[in-house]
Amino acid sequence: MKLHSLYLKNFRGYREEVINFSENMNVIIGKNDIGKSTLMEALEIFFNGENKDALVKPEIEDCNVNSTEKVMEIGACFTFEEEEITIIDSSNPTSLKEEYLLNKDGLLEIRKVWDCSKDKITASSLKVYLVAHYPKGIDKPLITLKQEELRKELRTIADKIDDYDLINKNKNAEMRKALYKHLVNEDTEFETRFIEIQKIDKDSKNIWDKIKSNLPLYFLFQSDRTNSDNDSEVQNPLKIATKKALAEMEDQLSHIVEEVDKKVSAIAEDTINKLKDFNGEIANRLKTNLNLKSWDSLFSFQLESDDGIPLNKRGSGIRRLILLSYFRAEAERIAEEKNNKNIIYAIEEPETSQHPNFQRMIIDSLLKISSDDKHQVIITTHTPEIAKMVDLDSLIFISKDEYGPQIVRKEEEKLKGIVRSLGILPTIESKVVICVEGENDINFLRNINQAIDDFKDIIDLEKSNITMIGMKGSNLVNWVNRNYLRNSNVIEFHLYDNDREDYRKTIEEIKANRDGRRFGELTSKREMENYIPPELIEEEFGINLDLEKMDWDNIDVPKVLVSKGVMQHIKCPKKREEAIKERLNGQLSKKIRKEHLIYSNSYEEIKSWFEQIADLCDKNWYEQFLQTPHHSLK
Template structure:
C-alpha cells in the first residue's frame, strides 16, 4: 500500500486540510511554525498511536472531535483478514471509497482532560451499495444466513454456498442484490462494528498498512535520545517485519488459549451466577510487537553516545538511511520514512549525502519518504510535484496547503531564495539525461570542432521535473543565453517546436533517425548484448531499439520491465555510445548529420557573450 492523501479536521492549527502525497519522495516546505511538523505528528498519531491530547483540538472548532484520515492506494488483489473465517479483498467487500482508495478515519473525542482509548473511534470510509439496512461486513453469521434465506428462491446455487464462511455469504448477497440501478453512497463503517471472533480488527488492518517511522529534529540529549533510539526502533521494526508471520502465529495461539480458558471459566461462573457470566467476555488488548523490544547503542571508548555532538548523533540517521537505500526492500507492506530537517547540524556535504540517500530509498517499490526542510539545496533536488507548500492564510492566520502550481512554485522560490544554476553562455537543450550522456560521449569524436570540457556550455534536459529545472528554464528564457535544441525525430510536436526556435538566440534540429539510440551502429549493440539485429538493418532508422532490447534482453537480470528498459537505455547512451568511432559513424551513414550538429553548436557558441569576453 502507498499513502496518497492525509485529511485533517480540527487538529491543532488546521481547521480542515488535505495533503496529497507522491508515491516516492515528498518535501514539506514552509516558514517556521507554519504547520509542517503537525503533518508528521498527525501521521505518527495515525500509524503509531503517538500521544494526542485535548489541547491538540483546534481552539475554534465547533465540534471537539479531531479527525485524522489516511488514504491508501491498494493493489487489485489486496487481501485483508477482517474476520477469522477467511480472507477477502477490499474491493469484493466494497470497502474502498469512491476513488477506489482505502480510506481510514480516526476520530478523537477531545472533551475531557485526556484522550483515552475509549475516546477513539476508527472508521473505514467506503463507497457502499445500499442493499441492506447496514453494511454487510457488520452482520453476524446468523444474520447473514437469515438474509440469504430470504432470497433463497432467487439464488440459483443456494445449496452450494458455504454458509459457514461470512465472506462467502456476503459475496452471494452482493451478487444477488446488485444491478445497474443500485445506489451507492459514502458510508463510514466503524471498525468495532465489524463482527468477528478472535483478534482486534484494527490491529488486523494495521498489519497491512505501511510502517511509519518519524525522525524529529528536536534533541532531548538524554540516555534515550530520539535521534539514537529512532533508527534502532526502525531496525527493530525491520526485523519484526521479517518475522511477523511467525510472531502473529504465536500471538494467535496465546489469544486462542486465553479465550478458551476464559470461556471455561465463564461456564463455571454460570453455574454460580448466570447473570454475571452473561455480562462478561474476554477481549484481548494487544500491543504492537516493536513495543516489546528495546535496544541501546554503546561506544567502545566509554563516551556515552548521547554526549557526542548533535552532528554526530544526526550522522546515525545518515548512516541508517544510506544502509536502507542500498537494500531492495524489507517489508512486503512497505515503510514510510519521515524526517524533519535532515540538514540540521550537518555540513552541506552531509546534507546532500542524506538527501541523495533518501531519494534513492524513495525509488524502492516498498518505500516512501517525507521530509521537511528550510534549505534550498534540498528542495531543488526533488521534482516540483513532490514539493508541498504550507503557508498561513493572510486573513485567518491559519495554515493551508497551497495547491495552485504557479502560486506554489513562486512562493517556494521566494521562501527558500532559490537561484538558477545556469551560468553558462550557452545551453544545449535535449529531452532527457540519456541524450546528454550520448552527446557527451560522441563529442570525443568531434573535439577538433568543439570540446564541451573546455567551453562554457551547459547540457540541459528540458524533460527534467525538479524545481531547479523550472527555475533554470525561466532563467535562460529571460537572459541572453544562446540555446541549441536537439530532439528525437519520431515526435511531431518536437518538429513543430524546432521550427519556432530559429531566431537570433535559439536554434533547433530534430534527428533524422528515430532517436539517439538509432545512431549507435548495429554491430556495437550486437557485441555488447550478444544478439543478432541484422534482420532489422533495413528499418534501423525507425526501429525502436530500447523496446526491442527490453523485450528480449536481461529478463532474468532485471525482472521489472520499466527498470529493465531504463537500465538498457542507460547502457546504450553511456557505455555503448562511448565505443563509437568516426569510422563507425561513417559506415552507419550518419557521420555528416552528427558532424553538422557540432558545427552548428560551434557557430552559436562563438557568438556568445562569454566567448567574446574570453
C-alpha cells in the same frame, strides 16, 4: 502499498486540507511555524499514535481552536497492487474491493476521528472508519452484519436467487457475495459511507489488525531533540532495523502467537469447566482474551562509544551524522536486497547541523531509497540546494492566510512561491545553453562526447562553459532556468527526439524565426536510445534483438526491452521503462565507439551537433569581444 494522501480536519492550524504525496520523494517547503511539522506529526499520530513508544500522541490541544465542532480527524489514502489487497475474512477469503470497502477512487481510505469535547483524549475518544464508495439502498453495510443477520437477508430474497440452496450459509463472505450479486447492478448508484471498524462483524476476524499489518511502517525523525539517555535520534535507526527484521518474520511470529493462544486457551477452557462445578454463573461470563504486546518492545539496542562518552551527549552534528550514516547504509542495502515491507521515512530538516557536502550526501542517499518500490521519503527543508535536486511533482508548498495554513496546488503559483521562499536563482552561468528533453538526453550527449575523441576535439562538454537543461518536467532548478531563458539574451541550441509532435513544431518555429538567439535540430532517429548499437544492448542484457534490428531507427527501444523481460525485478512497467532508459543513456552510452556510429550511419549527424554547438560558442565569444570598450573594430 504507498501513501497517496493525508486528510486533516480541525487538526491544529488546519481547518480542512488534503495533502497529496508522490510515491517516491516528497519535499515540504514553507516558512517557519507554518505547518510543515504538523503534517509529519499528523502522520505519526495516524500510524503510531496508539503505540506506547509513539513520538507524538493526540492531545485535546491538537483540536483547532477555531472549530465549532470539537472533533478532529486524520485520514490517509493508500494505493496498492492487486496482490496486496487485504484479505479480510479467514473463513472464506475476500477482498476490500469485493466488499465495496474502497473509496470512489479505488483507494483504501482510513479515517481516524477523535472526540475532543472532554477534558482529555482517551482510548474511547477514537473511532476508526473505512471510507467506502458503497451501493445505495443497502441500509447497513453487509460487512457489519452477523451470520444470522446475513441468513435472514438471504431468506427475504430466496425466491429471487436461482442457486439459493447452493450458497453455504456458514460462510459469511459467501453469503455477502450472493447478496451483492443480487443487489448491485449496472444501474446501482453509489454514495460515500463511513463504516466504523468496531462495528464490522467479528466473524471477519480482526479486520483492523489485518489492514494495519499491510500498512507501511512510518518512522519520524524530528529536528528538535533533547539529550535524554535514550535519545531517539540515536535509537530510532536501530528501532527501525528491529521493526523491519520482525516484519520480515511476520509469518513465523504469527504462527508462534497462534500456538501459544491455542495452548493457553485450552488450559483456560479446562479451568472454566472446573469452575462451573463451583459457580456456573461466573464461569459462563469468563473467556480468554489474548493481550499481545508489540514484538519490538522486547528488544532494545544501544550504540556505545569506546571512549565512554554516550553518543547522545555528543554534539547535534555528530548525532545527525549517525542518522546520515544510517540512510547511506540503507540506500546501499536496498540496492542489493529485495524488500517485502513498505516503509515511509519522514525527516525534518535533514540539513540541520550539516556541512553542505554532507547535505548533498544525505539527500543523494534519500533519493536512492525513495526510488525503491517499497519506500517513500518525506522531508521538510529550508535549503534551496535540496529543493533543486528533486522533481517538481515531489514539491509540496504551504502558504498561510487568515484561515490558517493551506497547500498551494496550482503549479505555477506553487513553484513561484517556492522560488521566492527559498531564494532560488538560475544556475545558468554560460552564454550558450543546450536544451534537450530531459536528464537521459543530457547523460547521452555528455557520455558520447567524452567516449569519442573526434567529438571531444570539436568541443569538450566537460571543460567548456556550457549549461545543459532538460525542457520536460525534471526538477525545480530546470524550471527556474527555463523561465530565465525566456527573457535573456542567452544563445540556445535545442536538440530534440523526433518522436514528439510538440518538439517537432518547436524546432520548425525556431528555424522559421531565425532570431539569431535560438537554434535547433531534430534527431533523425526516434530517440537517443536508437543511437545505441543493438549489439551493445544484447551483450548488456543477454537478449536477442535480431528482429528489431531490421527497423532499429524507429522502434521504441525501452518498451521493447520491457517486453523482453529486462529488469523484471522492477514490478511497475512505467518505472521499469524509466530505469532502462537511465541505464542505456547513463552507462551503456559510454561504451559507444566511432566504428559503431559509422556502421549505423550516425557518425556524421552526431558530429554536426557538436560542430554547431562549438560554432555558437565561438560566435558568442567573438560578438562579446567586439562589444568590449577596448576593442577598436566597429
